[in-house]
Amino acid sequence: MGVERLDNVAPVIYNVKPRDIDIQKSSAYDENIDDPIDAREVFDYIRDINDPEHPFYDTEDPWVDVSFTPTIPHCSLATLIGLAIKVKLSRSLPPNMKTVVHITPGTHNTEAAINKQLADKERVAAAIDNPSVMRTVNQCLKGRE
Amino acid sequence: MSSVHSISFVQHSTDPISPRVWGLNWNSSGKNLVTCGEDKSVKIWKLNSDKLEMIQKISGDQTRAIRYAHFSTCGRFLATASWDATVIIYEYIGNEFEEKHKLEGHENEVKCCKFSPSGEYLATCSRDKTVWVWQVDEDGDYEVLSILQRHSGDVKFVLWHPDHELLLSGGYDNALRMYYFDGDDWVSAQDIEGAHGSTIWSADFDSTGKYLVSVCAEHVVKIWELTSPLPTSSAKLLNIATYQIKDTVWPLYSVSWNPFSNLIAIGGGDQHLRILQFNQESSAILPFLSLKLDAEINSIAWNSTNDSLLAAALDDGTVQLVNVNI
Numbered sequence: 001m002g003v004e005r006l007d008n009v010a011p012v013i014y015n016v017k018p019r020d021i022d023i024q025k026s027s028a029y030d031e032n033i034d035d036p037i038d039a040r041e042v043f044d045y046i047r048d049i050n051d052p053e054h055p056f057y058d059t060e061d062p063w064v065d066v067s068f069t070p071t072i073p074h075c076s077l078a079t080l081i082g083l084a085i086k087v088k089l090s091r092s093l094p095p096n097m098k099t100v101v102h103i104t105p106g107t108h109n110t111e112a113a114i115n116k117q118l119a120d121k122e123r124v125a126a127a128i129d130n131p132s133v134m135r136t137v138n139q140c141l142k143g144r145e
Numbered sequence: 146m147s148s149v150h151s152i153s154f155v156q157h158s159t160d161p162i163s164p165r166v167w168g169l170n171w172n173s174s175g176k177n178l179v180t181c182g183e184d185k186s187v188k189i190w191k192l193n194s195d196k197l198e199m200i201q202k203i204s205g206d207q208t209r210a211i212r213y214a215h216f217s218t219c220g221r222f223l224a225t226a227s228w229d230a231t232v233i234i235y236e237y238i239g240n241e242f243e244e245k246h247k248l249e250g251h252e253n254e255v256k257c258c259k260f261s262p263s264g265e266y267l268a269t270c271s272r273d274k275t276v277w278v279w280q281v282d283e284d285g286d287y288e289v290l291s292i293l294q295r296h297s298g299d300v301k302f303v304l305w306h307p308d309h310e311l312l313l314s315g316g317y318d319n320a321l322r323m324y325y326f327d328g329d330d331w332v333s334a335q336d337i338e339g340a341h342g343s344t345i346w347s348a349d350f351d352s353t354g355k356y357l358v359s360v361c362a363e364h365v366v367k368i369w370e371l372t373s374p375l376p377t378s379s380a381k382l383l384n385i386a387t388y389q390i391k392d393t394v395w396p397l398y399s400v401s402w403n404p405f406s407n408l409i410a411i412g413g414g415d416q417h418l419r420i421l422q423f424n425q426e427s428s429a430i431l432p433f434l435s436l437k438l439d440a441e442i443n444s445i446a447w448n449s450t451n452d453s454l455l456a457a458a459l460d461d462g463t464v465q466l467v468n469v470n471i
Contacts, residue, residue: 061416096440096461098395098414119362120317120344121396121414121441122212123299125165125183126228126254126272129209 063098064089069107078108082118083127084140147471149420149434152195154465157458158184164462168213168444172220175450179223180464181211187225189242192448195466201241206233209254217260224267228254232269234287246287250277257302261310266290268312270300276314276324278331291331295322301346307354309374315345321359321369325377334380341365349402349409356423357382358409360397364390366411366430368423388421388430399445405452408433408469412442412457420469438465 066085070078082101089099101118103111117123127133157166163183171178178190178197186204190197207227214225223235223242230251235242252273259268267279267287276293298317305312312324312331321340324331341361348359350371357369368386373379390397395414402409407423409430420434440461448454455467 116317116344119396120299122256122301123272125210129183129228 061096061098063100064093065100065102067102067104069104073107073109075108078103078110079114079117080136080140082114083124083133084137086118086124087128087134087137088141147434147469149418149436149467149469151436151438152466152468153197154463155190155197155199156462157188157464158182158186158462160184160462163210165210165460166443166458166462166464167210169446169456169458169464170215171446171449171456172216173218173449174220175448175454177216177220178456178464179214179216180458181214181225182458182462183210184462185209185211185227187211187214187223189223190464195454195468197464197466203235203242206244206247207231212255213257215259217264218262219264222260222264224258224260226255226258226269230255230271232258232267234267236285245285248279248287250289251275256300256316259303259305261305261312262307266305266312268303268305268314270303270314270316272299274298274300276300276303276312276322278312278324293322293324293331293333295333295336296320301344302348304348304350306371306374307350307352309354309377309380311371311374311377311380313348313357315340315348315359317344319343319345319361321345321348321382323380323382325380327378334378335382337382340384341367344396346397347399349400351402351407351423352404356402356425358400358402358423360400360411360413362396364393364395364397364413366390366397366400366409366421368428368430386423386428386430390419393417395441398441398443401446401455403447403452404449406471408447408471410445410447410455410469412438412445414441416441418442418445418455418457418467434469436467439463 085101102115157180158164165183166180167182169180176192181187189201191200207229209228211225211227221237225233230253232248234246236245251271254272257270270276274296278291279287280290296318300314301316303314310326315321319341321337323334325334343362345359345361350357359367366388369382370385372381372383393415397411397413399412409421411419416438418436422431422433440459442457444458446456453469457465
């Protein structure tokens with residue numbers, strides 16, 4: 001393949017800054033609160049602006065990128081927590097919105113292995129399809145009484 | 146002017162909770178398509194000019210998602226692989242496929258099942274990291290012949306060579322592994338650790354069996370040449386070309402090599418159906434055409450006899466028929 005004489009020969013294709021969701025905010029799910037203009041809305045206005053060096057790349061649909069930090073570096077529940085986040089997002093966001101959930105770099109000893117599992121669509125689907133796994137996940141998602 | 150466009154689609158599943166179509170395959174005549182998915186059903190379709198018509202629905206035999214389905218070369222048998230750890234063999238009797246055998250043994254989700262071209266073997270693979278080779282006897286009964294435990298992770302697919310007795314597998318451990326029959330048992334011919342930098346989701350041979358294409362989660366496509374295929378014990382795959390699809394961040398889930406040409410179809414998480422061209426003389430992989438579909442593509446297959454027809458299985462429950470005009 002030829003080398004192109006561009007400033008940015010191999011751009012990382014992200015069309016929008018990853019949106020961190022603060023999952024502690026219960027107001028995000030409260031329907032009585034007005035929804036002020038948010039990053040997604042702003043993105044929708046500017047998404048068609050092309051990089052002049054790479055005008056033919058199709059606009060990538062925006063996705064949600066969530067990084068989470070386990071409380072201790074060897075936390076054995078990190079995979080389960082990551083899965084719970086993925087499930088919660090899939091229940092809350094529009095159905096075709098893609099999500100990437102990963103461990104904040106440097107905060108867990110087996111983060112590469114956990115990130116790989118969470119990024120594997122088939123593994124996540126099979127886990128969600130497993131009733132005993134989902135019982136535990138739903139416990140995580142129950143929220144405080 | 147070359148073009149690629151959708152010509153029709155059907156709904157494998159209308160279940161709003163479990164729409165995903167995971168796998169599909171044409172039979173050898175190209176007249177029928179089998180689809181399977183998250184809704185735990187298998188559907189058989191007839192191709193009627195450029196539309197699919199459902200002729201049979203199978204459900205209730207497997208208790209979890211059905212990940213893959215494959216016709217035997219003769220078309221009389223169908224194998225379906227499920228996350229419930231079973232593989233079911235159906236036989237075409239009268240006017241429909243009837244359950245004949247339930248193959249048990251894998252410890253957890255079965256990811257793929259493929260009849261060998263001769264019909265003598267069936268290969269299956271699973272998240273339990275093993276590849277099983279089953280032998281079919283004259284009565285049509287299945288016996289486990291070999292259990293191959295070379296993978297260190299979830300095995301995503303198995304693939305038979307079109308002509309030689311060679312079996313391939315690949316998956317979560319980023320490795321491609323090849324096996325041959327030594328007279329008694331299926332054994333390792335080659336282990337390619339780090340064949341890709343991430344999970345290898347799918348691979349396919351060209352019609353001659355000289356070349357293999359493989360795709361992975363890091364959106365890289367590789368072509369391998371099969372050297373010294375006979376005796377099969379000396380068969381080796383050699384990487385001769387690599388192509389990174391740069392305008393995506395999502396995995397490539399499925400690859401299919403056109404039975405009549407050097408066109409390679411790929412589908413993945415970015416919803417793009419891509420057609421690449423492999424140039425044998427220069428060992429170059431070149432982008433050719435691309436079409437964005439409405440949902441992620443889990444499985445893609447060129448029709449066995451119509452070289453411009455493709456079927457794609459999508460997350461939204463649809464099966465798309467696509468025409469590629471050269």
